[in-house]
Amino acid sequence: MEEKKEELPLKKDSSEQEKIRNYIEEMAKDKKAPVAKDLVQLKHVDVKKQEISQETLDLAKTLKEQYVKYDQFERLSNDELTILESFIGGRMFLSRIAIVANQSRIPLGIDPYKKADLEKILKSLIEKDYIQSEQVGDKLVYFLTERGKYRIQ
Secondary structure (H helix, E strand, O other), X not given: OHHHHHHHHHXXXXXXXXXXXXXXXXXXXXXXXXXXXXXXXXXOOOOOOOOOOHHXXXXXXXHHHHHHHHHOOOOOOHHHHHHHHOOOOOEEEHXXXXXXXXXXXXXXXXXXXXXXXXXXXXXXXXXXXXXXEEEEXXXXXXXXXHHHHHHHO
């Protein structure tokens, strides 16, 4: 009986060794497989530097000047900023602008804007291209330009 017990472990060892041997052989086969970089042949390509035409340079210069002009903001006074930031709707009459701009001034004890002062500030903002105005009936309606919208964001 002792002999049979000894034979069984030997059979197990040989079957495990066989499995290990098979596994190692499989791994060796995978290592011999060609790698993608070995299968591909690369060619050298000469690259020539593109020349920029004078027309393209002129266009780029013009666009840059317009962008700089558009992007530069003048220094606005506190009153101009207050009026600019009071635009809550798309289009506003002078009376509505006065109500919105003055609603924060009166509780603080600051004198409200008078009509002449508001018109002067609005004229200044129109000259700086932050707002525009249109005649509607007998009144002017004011609205923000793209530059004005960009400034208050």
